[in-house]
Amino acid sequence: MDMQPIAAREGNHNLKDYEKARQSFDWEDVKKEFSWYETGKVNAAYETIDRHAENPAKKDQTALIYSSPDREETLTFHELKTMSNQFANVLKKHHVQKGDRVFLFMPRSPEFYASFFGILKVGAIAGPLFEAFMEQAVRDRLDDSGASMLITTPELLERVPQEELPELKKIVLVGYNEESDEKYIDYFHEMEQASEEFEIEWVDLEDGMLLHYTSGSTGKPKGVYHVHNAMIQHYATGNWVLDLKQDDIYWCTADPGWVTGTSYGIFAPWLNGVTNVIRGGRFTADSWYETIAKNNVTVWYTAPTALRKLVSAGEQTAKKYDLSSLRHVLSVGEPLNPEVITWGVKAFDLRIHDTWWMTETGAMLIVNLPDMDIRPGSMGKPIPGVEAAIIDNEGNELPPNQMGNLAIKQGWPSMMRAIWKNPGKYESYFINGWYVSGDSAYKDEDGYFWFQGRLDDVINTSGERVGPFEVESKLIEHPAVSEAGVIGKPDPERGEIIKAFITLNEGYEASDELVEDIRKFVKTGLSAHAAPREIEVKDTIPKTRSGKIMRRLLKSWELGLPTGDTSTLEE
Numbered sequence: 123m124d125m126q127p128i129a130a131r132e133g134n135h136n137l138k139d140y141e142k143a144r145q146s147f148d149w150e151d152v153k154k155e156f157s158w159y160e161t162g163k164v165n166a167a168y169e170t171i172d173r174h175a176e177n178p179a180k181k182d183q184t185a186l187i188y189s190s191p192d193r194e195e196t197l198t199f200h201e202l203k204t205m206s207n208q209f210a211n212v213l214k215k216h217h218v219q220k221g222d223r224v225f226l227f228m229p230r231s232p233e234f235y236a237s238f239f240g241i242l243k244v245g246a247i248a249g250p251l252f253e254a255f256m257e258q259a260v261r262d263r264l265d266d267s268g269a270s271m272l273i274t275t276p277e278l279l280e281r282v283p284q285e286e287l288p289e290l291k292k293i294v295l296v297g298y299n300e301e302s303d304e305k306y307i308d309y310f311h312e313m314e315q316a317s318e319e320f321e322i323e324w325v326d327l328e329d330g331m332l333l334h335y336t337s338g339s340t341g342k343p344k345g346v347y348h349v350h351n352a353m354i355q356h357y358a359t360g361n362w363v364l365d366l367k368q369d370d371i372y373w374c375t376a377d378p379g380w381v382t383g384t385s386y387g388i389f390a391p392w393l394n395g396v397t398n399v400i401r402g403g404r405f406t407a408d409s410w411y412e413t414i415a416k417n418n419v420t421v422w423y424t425a426p427t428a429l430r431k432l433v434s435a436g437e438q439t440a441k442k443y444d445l446s447s448l449r450h451v452l453s454v455g456e457p458l459n460p461e462v463i464t465w466g467v468k469a470f471d472l473r474i475h476d477t478w479w480m481t482e483t484g485a486m487l488i489v490n491l492p493d494m495d496i497r498p499g500s501m502g503k504p505i506p507g508v509e510a511a512i513i514d515n516e517g518n519e520l521p522p523n524q525m526g527n528l529a530i531k532q533g534w535p536s537m538m539r540a541i542w543k544n545p546g547k548y549e550s551y552f553i554n555g556w557y558v559s560g561d562s563a564y565k566d567e568d569g570y571f572w573f574q575g576r577l578d579d580v581i582n583t584s585g586e587r588v589g590p591f592e593v594e595s596k597l598i599e600h601p602a603v604s605e606a607g608v609i610g611k612p613d614p615e616r617g618e619i620i621k622a623f624i625t626l627n628e629g630y631e632a633s634d635e636l637v638e639d640i641r642k643f644v645k646t647g648l649s650a651h652a653a654p655r656e657i658e659v660k661d662t663i664p665k666t667r668s669g670k671i672m673r674r675l676l677k678s679w680e681l682g683l684p685t686g687d688t689s690t691l692e693e
């Protein structure tokens with residue numbers, strides 16, 4: 123049964139009349155807000171940071187409030203501009219050129235953000251990686267992208283298999299390093315010597331800006347390629363959906379290794395000129411609340427997995443903190459449970475606004491605006507300038523309340539422009555001018571969209587996309603494992619957990635120790651979030667006649683569902 127809608131509240135919201143905005147909408151009007159509209163000089167780093175640093179009224183405003191368990195620091199727009207100029211000079215000195223891929227593999231820190239903008243300022247393409255990645259995950263991404271430079275810390279360096287990455291020419295080390303190799307560049311040493319002035323490399327709106335690797339249902343992770351043009355939508359959604367105002371203190375919990383951590387952890391807030399809270403380290407319910415209370419956070423963008431943790435910690439935990447600064451809360455990454463929304467109203471007296479989008483789409487597409495009634499369980503409606511529909515497999519639009527493929531009409535500003543070195547994969551996303559998301563959903567009579575599930579085998583565990591193939595490939599590298607099939611199993615807190623079915627090679631016996639050893643093997647070889655929480659040893663793994671693992675069948679078994687069509691099952 124549907125819950126009662128939660129009415130919009132009165133307020134000074136940036137976008138007041140959704141229907142009217144949609145009717146008269148033109149992306150051209152948004153472009154007028156950028157300085158390149160007048161000057162013709164394009165670079166997202168300029169719009170995000172330097173523009174404010176050159177504005178006397180904003181230059182000394184705090185742009186970044188950084189805190190981690192062992193470090194606290196703030197930077198103004200002026201300081202971020204200066205540091206990123208210095209880093210751009212370091213890159214230039216080491217011959218980084220427009221279009222080169224420069225990857226970042228390090229925890230969130232002021233140095234991360236200075237490096238990130240330095241990369242953009244020389245016209246290179248930034249590739250942020252989760253610090254939790256282990257050797258294979260790092261290798262796959264650096265190898266596929268052909269990155270020529272990596273910025274990392276001495277601690278993480280051992281996870282970079284340099285001898286297997288011939289295109290990787292230079293490594294910038296942020297932190298003390300005793301090894302001397304001409305390949306290594308000392309971040310702090312070179313920054314000290316670098317000039318604070320830098321002439322930005324002006325680019326085209328269609329030039330590359332970012333590569334985010336993400337998982338599909340088959341094959342290795344794919345490089346989703348974004349261009350500077352995406353800033354148009356980052357800015358607009360920051361204004362309409364995050365509802366950012368000049369004096370806001372904004373916090374996005376996402377790591378920049380995930381698209382949310384760049385589009386909404388970097389671009390949207392700073393394009394809108396607000397103070398951005400960046401917090402490193404691990405989280406607990408208390409540390410979340412502490413961060414809000416201590417920094418007077420006004421707008422908070424987080425994920426259902428975090429919110430569910432807050433719910434489990436109970437209202438009494440929320441009541442320990444002064445959360446009165448908070449005025450707007452949003453969520454992304456997985457379905458937002460209606461119960462969590464109801465709880466949010468009770469615990470913070472605020473509505474939690476769900477937003478839907480993907481790495482590929484670059485920015486929010488379907489959202490709950492502050493001025494819109496929320497129907498708990500619905501992702502909301504498409505933003506102005508975006509047309510969404512439910513289509514069948516031939517690309518025909520379906521009527522309301524029918525479930526089908528959630529699709530978006532091509533042509534929004536932040537859309538990916540390519541899958542790196544894989545044009546076939548890119549083409550496969552489209553049918554009849556529609557971008558097909560891979561999610562199933564329906565639209566109700568009033569135009570609200572309701573998420574139903576993934577149509578492929580991609581696993582969403584605590585908001586992170588994990589490709590089963592990547593995990594299976596790692597599992598079978600373990601000497602004991604012969605075959606592996608990996609699925610997502612529903613879980614109340616994490617959305618899904620990863621469950622692996624394996625068969626063993628001859629000479630190995632199933633035991634708790636062996637299973638634990640296999641789990642650790644994935645955890646230390648690939649990444650912690652990709653390690654299966656459950657591993658079940660089987661005599662055989664169901665496969666099609668062409669040898670593909672039938673994950674659908676494994677899932678039906680696991681959930682006790684009918685097995686459906688098994689005509690392609692091998693003998």
Ligand code: 6R9
Pocket residue numbers: 336381382453454455456457458476477478479480481482501559560561573575576582585586587
């Ligand atoms: C930004 C981001 C994309 C996939 C997407 C969908 C799921 C994202 C959601 C949601 C239900 C929401 N997803 N937002 N499901 N409700 N509000 O999450 O990018 O990591 O590429 O994941 O996540 O399945 O297709 P990404």
